Amino acid sequence: MSKQYIYGYEDLGHLGRFPILANHALVFMIRGIRRTWKQIIAYYFTANxxxxxxxxxxxxxxxxxxxxLGFKVVCTVCDQGSTNQRALKELCQDNVDKASPFHFIVNSEPIAVIFDVPHLLKNTRNALIGNVIQFESHKEVKFEYIERIFNVDQEKRFKTLPKLKKQHFNFKDSFMLKKQHFNFKDSFMxxxxxxxxxxxxxSVAAAIETxxxxxxxxxxxxxxxxxP
Structure with a gap:
């Protein structure tokens, strides 16, 4: 029997359908810890x-x-998108016995909160753009030096940093011109x-040392x- 649905609008399953054109898909996947396997278990069409x-x-x-179904869920893993952070933070704050920023409870089972490690690396780089990271009282990390060695390397016939491309430093302004907050022209990059x-x-660390x-x-x- 036909459901008479028009697909392409926001659809959150039991939370309802909405007359807004969908342009993203929210996907949930489970994967094993002791064995290497993974399976998509749900997806929803969303508007942003x-x-x-x-x-x-x-x-x-x-x-x-x-x-x-008998699965033992031990943790959630996601990137540090603002919605993800807020949802997990609120789940952790909802703990009845003791609020914790590191886990929440579902049916008396603790679920640890983990942010995707590769995305932590990306967010560290994003924080470094336009800012200085101080990891000791007299030691500072500056993205300016990473861009400078890239520019020097581009003048060489045999590149030390072949994986870095000009579009990887596609800023609105160059560190060479003025030091202020920098944003990527290409948000996908x-x-x-x-x-x-x-x-x-x-490789970048070795080039800087050289x-x-x-x-x-x-x-x-x-x-x-x-x-690094």
Missing amino acids: SVTSLSLKKLIVLLICELQK KMKVKVAASQLSS YVSTNVLPSEAIHTAHC
Whole structure:
């Protein structure tokens, strides 16, 4: 029997359908810890991002359904999107016995909150753009030095940093012109974890050390090499 549905609008399952054109898909997946396997268990069509309240309800619903099937859910893993952070923070604050920023409770079972490690690397790079990270009283990390060694490397016939491309430093302004807050022209480039991994790689650290030893960079730049 036909359901007489028109697909393409926001659909959050039991939370309801809404007359708003969907442009994203919210996907939930489970994976094993002791064995390597994974399976998509639910997806929803959304208009941009869902609200944190809706996300909270979906997370709890799906964990309950998995527990009914005999799965032992031990943690959630996601990136640090603002909606994800808020939903998980509120779930942790809802703990009846003791509020904790690290886990929440579903049917008396603790569920740990983990943010995706590769995305933590990307967010560290994003924080470094336009800011200085101080990891000791006299040691500072500056993205300026990463861009400077890239520019020097581009003048060489045989590249030391072949994985870095000009579009990876696609800022509205250059660090070479003025030091202020910088944003990517290409937001998709900013979201790519592999770009952040290349910019904070051991190859970059080695290049900085080399250029410091040859006086191409100031001695303080070595602290930026130590951070990656």
